[in-house]
Amino acid sequence: MPRVLITGANGFVGQILCEILQKAGHQVIALGGHTSTPPRYADQFLQCDIRDAEGLEQAVALAAPTHVVHLAAITHVPTSFKEPLLTWQTNVMGSVNLLQALQNKAPKAFVLFVSSSEVYGASFKQGTPLNERSPCQPLNPYAASKLAAEAAVNEYFRQGQPGIVVRPFNHIGAHQSPDFATASFARQIALVEAGLQPPLLKVGNLQAERDFLDVRDVCNAYVALLQLADRDDDYPRCFNICSGQPRKIQTMLDRLLAMSSKAIEVGEDPERMRPSDIGCAVGDHSAIQLAIGWQPGIELQDTLAALLDYWRAEIKASPPVA
Known part of the structure; x- marks a missing residue:
């Protein structure tokens, strides 16, 4: 073994x-x-x-x-x-x-x-x-x-x-630190839904495209x-x-917000506006596909739904102390 x-x-x-x-x-x-x-x-x-x-x-x-x-x-x-x-x-x-x-x-x-x-x-x-x-x-x-x-x-x-x-x-996905953008979005949405944060989601640069x-x-x-x-x-x-497919961070946020039970506004947070001159970062996965036949199999919508559900469960189990 x-x-x-x-x-x-x-x-x-x-x-x-x-x-x-x-x-x-x-x-x-x-x-x-x-x-x-x-x-x-x-x-x-x-x-x-x-x-x-x-x-x-x-x-x-x-x-x-x-x-x-x-x-x-x-x-x-x-x-x-x-x-x-x-x-x-x-x-x-x-x-x-x-x-x-x-x-x-x-x-x-x-x-x-x-x-x-x-x-x-x-x-x-x-x-x-x-x-x-x-x-x-x-x-x-x-x-x-x-x-x-x-x-x-x-x-x-x-x-x-x-x-x-x-x-x-x-x-x-689940367990990722909210220091990272999509986990931060999902956590904030879960907090708003639980009545623990005003219906305003703080974001950084949404225009960058990532794989x-x-x-x-x-x-x-x-x-x-x-x-x-x-x-x-x-x-x-x-x-x-990698997936070989670039997606805007704005798209990730929009999909998460569409899954929320609350109406939530979005506002820029200067502390989250990390400067980056890389507008798009995407990879080619031909080598791994040729070597072992691997390619991504999980749909983005399923990933984001699982991420949001994870943070809903986390907030319910351990609501943050103000």
């Missing part, structure tokens, strides 16, 4: 991936920070800060993984500007610590390193879907740290550690890609995970 170690298992993607893997028959070893609680779907739970090289090596030895999905990272772009040292230490050195621990304790474990579409940065200005050969031109500390981590990870791959790099585009995916589609891609460990053919070492 495959033993899959998941770093960042308590995060947005990690919780969902643990469930999908366990239900698919994999043994799931969840790795979280020292203050993390065990995820619901895990056969084993380990605690370690990935910046702690010695502790991480001990955790890898205990996990004895056959496969690894490395999710743990600082992923919020504004946080990467506010705390660049934490971002670089976590995203780069944390990844190096993990790969070194694997080289020492599990050198045959197949590693799926989760990077980000943010690494393409300024290349999105060309206005066409980008593929894995498009130049990487990061525009923020988060993206730069992910690209640096890719370089480190690829060096371990060159030395013999099996694995791949994935660059997921914007993925949304949105359901987080469950992304996790299904990860699970399918782990099977490359059993293939002997020469497959690519880097994959975009």
